[in-house]
Amino acid sequence: MRLVKPSLVYLEPYRAALETGWSPRTTRPEAASEELQAISKDPNAFLGKLDDPEGRGDNIELPDGSFVKRLPSFRRWIWADGFCGSIELRWQQGTNALPPTCLGHIGYAVVPWRRREGLATAALGAILPEARQVGLTAVDLTADPGNTASIRVIEANGGQLVARRDKLAAHGDGQELLFRIDLPT
Secondary structure, three states: EEEOOOOHHHHHHHHHHHHHHOOOOOOOHHHHHHHHOOOOOOOHHHHHEEEEOOOOOOOOOOOOOOOOOOOOOOEEEEEOOOOOEEEEOOOOOOOOOOOOOOOEEEEEEEHHOOOOOOOOHHHHHHHHHHHHOOOOOEEEEEEEEOHHHHHHHHHHHEEEEEEEEEEEEEHOOOOEEEEEOOOOO
């Protein structure tokens, strides 16, 4: 498994995954069709938006339809004998803190036909050094209490449960688990 920077070389397998209905945003399944439209319109512009370390891109739409300012972020594609999924790192400069509307520093999604291979665990482990490079000393991740696969991925990478809390209304009803992974210096 390796993380690759999204580029035209890897775009067709990514597009094919989106066409199956898979979404890189587990909280917004409609993101698949939005990304397909963006790729069709201008593939280079689409790829450019996936690497935004200054947070200059368009605002982010939350599941409830509201919008928030984009954070500095970048996405990498999970690659092992082909496209396997996506992982994204987001942060605020100079602090580990995130705005309350942000679910965590890292989000990931693996295509259904490549799940249960340890790819999410490996991808999360591979992106942690990059989180340290942008100045973070710890990363927060959230998971739904019933998402045992994601909980195992986080815990396998040193994640410790910090809190069980109600989701913000913008993200729907229910509870979420907040995990923290301390990053070595």
